Amino acid sequence: MSKKAEKSPIFLFVSEEKEPLFSKQNRQLVSDPLNDNNPITVQVLGICSALAITVQLKPAVVMTLAVMAVLAFSNVIVSLIRNLIPSRIRIIVQLVVVASLVILVDQVLKAFAYDVSKQLSVFVGLIITNCIVMGRLEAFALGNGPWKSFLDGIGNAAGYGLILIVVAFFRELLGSGKLFGLEVLGHKGVTLAESTGLYALGYENNGFMLFPPMALLTVGILIWIQRSRNRKLIEKE
Amino acid sequence: MxxxxxxxxxxxxxxxxxxxxxxxxxxxxxxxxxxYVPNHTTKKGAHIRDAVDLKRTMITVVLALVPALIYGIYNTGYQYLHQLNGGDVAFMEAFTHGLWKVLPMIVVSYAVGLTIEFIFAVYRGHEVNEGFLVTGLLVPMIMPVDIPLWMIGVSVAFAVLIGKEAFGGTGMNILNPALLARAFAFFAYPTYMSGNKVWVSEATNVDAVSGETILGSLAAGHDVHFSMFDMFSGAIPGSVGETSTLLILVGAAMLIFTGVGSWRIMLGGIIGGSIMGLLFNAWSANDLMSFPWYQHLLVGGFAFGIVFMATDPVSAAQTTKGKWIYGILVGFFCIMIRVFNPAYPEGVMLGILLMNVFAPTIDHYVVEANIKRRKKRLAASKLKTA
Known part of the structure; x- marks a missing residue:
């Protein structure tokens, strides 16, 4: 966890007093990770999967939903049993919870979206090692009630997914000229005469976008843009 | 005046x-x-200002590039007309054809790069930096002549944005921007950057053209039908400005004479390349390996890369000893990548970029070793006096 995240106000309250379901603080739990406390661009967690499955939009969206399910429910479960877990063995308990949920998600994907699950291959299983999941359990679910933890899980998974989808959008559009598998820039034929749309003008797909380094660079550019718009994210020296 | x-x-x-x-x-x-020489004065530290500022250094490099560029323009036309009609080609005819091809590349490269530099200069409130004077000329010189102009634009934009501005502008970049532009184009649009159709202008319009580079033919297992003199003088297919080793040497002499380019890096590169070439000659398992080591130094972008790219004062090693190590390793890796991976016949680009990344590490260890040595000397002298 970065220092910034610990200093952020949302970690300070542990009060259990009654408050409306969607109070300002609760809404912030969801909205904060989308920008100021984004798990990828600010806390730099969960990078590996962001690099691996952002070549196309479809797997990125499915991955987002998978992480969202795992993160939200593991947060709720750990939050419910947080007072029963001896703190010495909490990591292993958390792992058991996360692992069971990941297996569930994996089975559901295999049953209902087999080809996407093939594309995601090991990366569904690797959600278990996604730093965001353990990070949120340790930093939030262990100290907060189930509803707040649920919102926190949804918010962080959404922040993760937002970056994933933006990166995948650019990589699929520029790398293969498609969005969700549809040829939005026109069809590329063997010769110029057989091509339509942009390809008829001599446009070419950027093969570099399909390589993992370009995912890292795209995330880097997003961080650059975010920090130049949001000055408070810049570290003081 | x-x-x-x-x-x-x-x-x-x-x-x-x-x-x-x-x-x-x-x-x-x-x-x-x-x-004019700028009239501002130094505010702190040493108060001596040399009239040879960054802009004049850069202009020296541009001047050193001119002989190779002019030959490159001529060679572009020569290769085209020679393949088309065979036989000898009049200089002016070839030069005119080449100019039509190369001039737009230079214009696009400068226009895109300087626009981005200017936007960042206004946005960040500093002066427009001179570094792009050289980069903008280097980029068209290391591209194949038939590459579409918009690809040059995109590559230059990538190199300036990601290679330079992201790190803080001129003088802060880790990688050589011109090489980064080429590497980007190479990985993004491989069909336009390699193969046997791109090195001679409009090769696709001429039937039965064998416009592959020497390294390309070697990697494909074809015979090389160029003499050693062709390789040295530069009448071979290749990227625009890199073919003529002779005129690159003229440029190198200018850089060394004015003190702008480091002769240590250049010599180191040649030594490293020769050693690697000799090793491969001794091994000699395929055509690329048995290609004579001295010809390795002549073909492809080796000479151009060592003279104009590896010596980039920003991305190269800074210490004297570091320059030797850096230069030798650049030469070493250039030939190694070239020979070991026929998919990347132009290993010079990747070799130099790789060593650019390691240059700060080399400097660090050279400095550390110096500190250690001096400490030891101090301890020894204390021992003697005690």
Whole structure:
């Protein structure tokens, strides 16, 4: 966890007093990770999967939903049993919870979206090692009630997914000229005469976008843009 | 001269402090310092200012590039007309054809790069940096002649944005921007950057053209039908400005004579390349390996890369000993990548980029070793006096 995240106000309250379901603080739990406390661009967690499955939009969206399910429910479960877990063995308990949920998600994907699950291959299983999941359990679910933890899980998974989808959008559009598998820039034929749309003008797909380094660079550019718009994210020296 | 000075001062007026176009001052200042030595003084530290500032250093490199560029333009036309008609080609005819091909590449490269530099200069409030004078000329010289112009534009934009501005502008970049532009184009649009159709202009329109580079033929297992003199003088297919080793050597002499380029890096590169070439000659398992080591130094972008790219003062090693190590390793890796991976016949680009990344590490260890040695000497002298 970065220092910034610990200093952020949302970690300070542990009060259990009654408050409306969607109070300002609760809404912030969801909205904060989308920008100021984004798990990828600010806390730099969960990078590996962001690099691996952002070549196309479809797997990125499915991955987002998978992480969202795992993160939200593991947060709720750990939050419910947080007072029963001896703190010495909490990591292993958390792992058991996360692992069971990941297996569930994996089975559901295999049953209902087999080809996407093939594309995601090991990366569904690797959600278990996604730093965001353990990070949120340790930093939030262990100290907060189930509803707040649920919102926190949804918010962080959404922040993760937002970056994933933006990166995948650019990589699929520029790398293969498609969005969700549809040829939005026109069809590329063997010769110029057989091509339509942009390809008829001599446009070419950027093969570099399909390589993992370009995912890292795209995330880097997003961080650059975010920090130049949001000055408070810049570290003081 | 007085007249010109007055004219510029007049022109500069609306860009002064508190005036209407203050924000766009970098543009006019760039023009001013292009023509005259800037008149600002040092604010702290050493108070000596050399008249040879960054702009004049860069101009020296541009001048050193000119012989190779002119030959490159001629060679572009020569390769095309020679493949088309065979036999000898008149110089002017070839040069005109080449100019039609190469000039737009140079214009696009400068236009895109300087636009981005200018936007960042206004946005960040500093002067337009001179570094792009060289980069903008290097990029078209290391591209195949038939590459579409928009690809050059995209590559230059990538190199300037990601390679330079992201790190803080001129002097802060880790990688050589021109090589980064080429690497980007190479990985993004491989069909336009390699193969046997791109090195001779309009090769696709000419039937039965064998326009592959020497390294390309070697990797494909074809015979090389160029003499050693062709390789040295540069009448071979290749990227625009890299073919003529002779004129690159002229440029190298200019760089060494003016002290702008480091002869240690150049010599180190040649030594490293020769050693690797000799090792491969001794091994000799395929055509690329048994290619004579001295010819390895002549073909492809080796000479161009070692003279103009590896010596980039920003991305190369800074210490004297570090320059030797850096140069030798550059030569070493250039030939190694070239031979071991026929998919990347131009290993020079990747070899130099790789060593650019390691240059700070090399410097670090050279400095550390120096500190250690001096400490030891101090301890020894203390022991003696005690």
């Amino acid at each position: 007085k007249f010109l000075r007055n004219k510029i001062d007049q022109l500069k007026k609306p860009f002064g402090k508190g005036e209407k176009w203050e924000k766009f001052a970098p543009a006019i200042n760039a023009l001013d310092t292009f023509l």
